[in-house]
Amino acid sequence: MTPETLIYAFTFPVLGVFLGLVYKGIDRRFSARLTSRIGPPIRQPFWDVGKLLLKETVVPENAVAWIFNAIPIVSFAASMTLLLYIPFGVLKAPLEGYGDLIVILYLLTLQSLAMAIGGFASGSPFSSVGAQREMVLMMSYEMPLATVIVGFAMLYRSFSLTTIASTPVWGVAGPLAAMGVLLLLVALLAVTPAELAKLPFDIAEAETEICEGMLAEYSGRNLALFYLSDAVRGFAMAALEVVLFFPFTLTDIFNLGLTGTTYYAVEALWFLFKVLVIYLLAITLVRTSFARFRIEQASKIFWVYVNIIALVGLALVWLGV
């Protein structure tokens, strides 16, 4: 491990938490504006976390206390590790040599799984129903998610995210494969709200049905960790989509002769802008314009429609390679 990697490993999580919360703030503000509201200030998520950290942490009487308390840490760690695998603009991912897309898939699953375990461990009926729903939902959206990743592996003959990020997918793929990649993008965009437990797929947390489900019993520090991991995961998911599908740098597009710090700063801002656009389109806009599905409806959507889109995309990629 080089000192550079070490610096990355410390700065990325701090930056990740900061950006995750900022994006969450923008998301709330944008959503409010879409529904004719003023909305909270963009720094509201920071205040929320601060307040949660100050509050008392209550553990339910019939909960399995050690699992109940450990799960938020696991969840937070999973989303933080996820962040370390995603190349930030032109910067390399800190852990690029130690894992690839498959690990990302596992880390995404790990967080959902952690929340489900936390739900079961809390011993509350709402949490249990929520955890059951999360498991069903996970089983539904994992298949299209895996299909997308297999499609990329087929195209690049590699699972490495840095390889994928350095050569834009649209340049590698032929016309047929490009159509396939487009379908894979649609499938991944459909999976995004479910992966992040946002409307219309926030079925496991459904506030009006089961009072936030798995999070119903969480409070104080534990809830703050879940809140943070949710924020980071939202940012990471949007960043992943940018890296997979829109890795174009400004230097590539306009042939800019930038060097040194300017180069890194401009590209970083450009990357953040792309992530913001994806975040607002794939998460905020979708969660503002849909009602919550029932669990069996959501399963059907993923197993039938999204799966068909993903598999057709995969077939096109296979034919086009």
Add this chain to the structure above:
Amino acid sequence: MAKTQYYVPVGPIHPALKEPIRVEARVEGEKIVEVDVKRGFAHRGIEYMGMKRNAIQTLYLSERICGICSISHPYAFVVTAEKALGIEAPPRAQYIRTIIGELERIHSHILWLGVVAHEMGFDSLLFWTWKGRERLLDILELLTGNRINYSVFMIGGVRRDIKESHVKAIKDMISYYRIFNEEMKEVFLSDPVYKARTRGVAQLSKKMALELNAVGPVARAAGVRMDIRQDIPYDAYADIDVRAVVPQDIVGEARGDAYDITMVRLYEIDQSLDIIEYCLDEMPEGKLMAIPNYVALLAKIRRTQGEAIGAHEAPRGEVIHYIKFDGKRDGPSVWKVIAPSYNNINTWAPLLLGAEVADIPIVVAYIDPCMCCNDRIAVVRDEDGRVIDPATLHRKAVEKTRKLREELGVRT
């Protein structure tokens, strides 16, 4: 392998409920296998308070029974009190009362549409509908001076006139809501997600609706053609041919589910706009109160011995009031209120049985429940001051009936 059963308590405090009631559901996975509805968390003794006051004070107390349809209870109260006292409101006052009653129906229906959208997580629709509703509240404020508790009705008339200057504002509002309602119909009735969440959910057959005594839009959505405005017309409704809005008239069949009830409410908004327009055009001239002097009115109440039952078709269904004047006081000696939610809550248990957990908020919301309309329980105590439980009360009632039969020599 036996499936694990969970006991999911919904209420008395729960995000799906705006007021306290308790739905105890036993679920297997997502399916509800056992359900019990418990009520009685919001008893306020408002009828008892009413019986201690004079009739005008009681009228304004009746406005406080319900927060949303705050005109429904005063409307039923004045209709009943006028019947008991044998006075009739002047025609102009009757028309004004009808206009305000219908304005309130529109705002209550729009509010419900927002709430049911919120229950299924569609908050954008909630904000949109509630934003649209503001204009109506502004008109109500213009006409009555208040947005919630209007305090505009009086036994034998109304306290404020609708002036020529108001008419234009109301007509502008009507044309605004004609467009807004078309948009709402488009959004609610055509949206695939809304349809997916409401079609077949909370499905009440006509037979069930009659057996469970459902009233108002809930019964009408199930295809029962009943509406107090049509069946027992009062005030300006007597001059208007009001027909109950039922789904079979709109789409040919009534399924009685949450989608149908949305449709009924949306079309009732159109009907209310028609009624308001008719009332504005045909409003007779004349005075506003049958007995303008409050002292004279209270004196008449003090002299009157009589009782009456009156009803008003509130946005949620029929509100029935019973009032008795004993000729000794200037207030009602007996005042009994029956609110529509009391009947409609009976439909919850059969509808929830076999439904999914995800349907609980929609089943709960589709009747537009109002707990503060509902909970006015009677507590019976024995000679020693102990509360008599229902079983004992029932036993005592049976014993008393038997004793009466023996005394009168009646054979069963």
